[in-house]
Amino acid sequence: METRPQSASSRESAHKRDTGPATSGWVRLEQLTALVLVAVVVCVGWMVTAAYEPTWFRLFSLDAEIILVVAVLSTALILVSAAALVNTRSREK
């Protein structure tokens, strides 16, 4: 942690320095996360449909549907967490 008072000039240089990660791995992580977030939105839409019209668009057994939804939500949580941590970490350097 820094111990010096922050001046306007040091802050400006910090702004220029902190542009975030820009590797191909980072880009792939962001793309994958975006894809899973779209899947989450689709899942939510499907859940609402299944709640109001229980006979429409039923995919598998109830247990399998639950496992699929939990898996999509957990994957989204893990990917967003990973992206957030990598993004934060790049700022520490």
Place this chain on the structure above:
Amino acid sequence: MGDDPLSAASSNPEDVIKEVASEVRLNLAELRPEERAYLQEHALKKPLRVLDIWALGVGVVISGAYFGWNLGLRDNGPVAMLIASLLVCLLYLMWVLALAELSVAMPFAGGPLAYGRRTADPSLGFVMGWSMLLECQFATIATALATGGYIAFMLNPNDPNPNVRVCAGLATVVLFFLLHVWGVKEQSRVMMIMTYGAIFGLVIFWIAAASHFSWQRVWQNPALPSAKGWQAVLDALPYALWWLVIIEAVALAAEETHEPHRTIPRGLVFAQLTLIGLVVLTWLFACGALDSQELAVTVSPTGQEESVDYPLAKAIRSIPAGKQSAALVYGFVMIGLFGLIASFHGIMYGTSRQIFALGRAGYLPPLLGEVHATRRTPVAALLVCSLITAGFVVASRWFKHAIDVAVLVSTLTALIWYILAMGCLFTLRRREPKLFVAYRAPVHRVLPLTVILLSAFAIYVYSGIDVKVIPLTALLYAVGLGYYWFRGYGQIQKAAPEELAARNA
């Protein structure tokens, strides 16, 4: 943590003015003498670090693990609650990342006021600031009421005395008013101790509950109630929001944070990941130790079903380890109070800073924007927040549904400004890309868009559950907007940091 050269330097108002000018990207020479004098009188210290932000973030919402979420188990079951909780965890993880981007770009105590002011005009700034003020104020009221109720339950579990509940709630309000007036660094240390205590209480709960854990109670057959199916997930969602609501109060600390472009994102991300762990483990062990319906409701001596305000204490009291050891039950209840008090402390911080910022910028009476001459704490804002909370605590003696109303208004107003804030983020990114050079949230466009969609979904589900609170919320907005249009609009203070930042847009 601890005092360091920065803290010492930052206690000098001239240094704080330099830092405010740097944050709004204005040259010091551009400030008029009266604006410098105004900032000198109204500037806050900047002592907060990553650990402080983490403690504020975890502490402010940890009470959600101790009460409130369990009501979503009623007639819905543990699996519906799990799915609703995971959705809420994802919503809040994305929300804090997007919020970090906004609060780093505009690190002011006003938070949403500054975002709306810079994006459009003072009216949007006021609507967003007023929304967050309502969210924080009603969450403060709910937590004060729950703290009083918890203390009354501890003193007499079979028949909690309403007078004890009111007195304990009032004592909490007075105690924390004095602590907040004392100073931000001092209360930050207290917050950290209480946050550790609250987490320790949950660890004790997990260990005790693990001794009576059963997977059959967690994954029932059928996993979702046959009568409801997937509707159970929607019904559980409004209660799942209570796990994590109000974490955005941390964004208001940006003005009191050293190097907000580093500290705010790191502190918020670490806090949110800690909270997700607490949510999943608390859900798992609570539902594994006691039947989910029993966690949500209890049957009174008169045969009526009543909501359970103390689910974790009830679970511990019901398992063999708790039946054998009264010390375990009362020890846990004592530690559980840390969770409620830690949250009360953090939410009061958010409420007072929002009142202060709206008063400092002239949207509310300017007296509310005054700070203590030496301690630099917003005394008038703290006093108003405490008096309103105390009023509701006293009124709860006769108005039995005060806590329900407080929780529902807080959640609804929160969701409204989440959507508005994401609109601001999209607009400002397009119009002023340089504003976000210091910090950019990952998954650039999809993340805030998903926050908007999930928040809109939550509002839709929520309003379907309880629409009675909507007229009250509309009335509160009408009162705020009425003051703004007839009085506040004409006395906006051009030297407030939020206004200086907007001038520089």
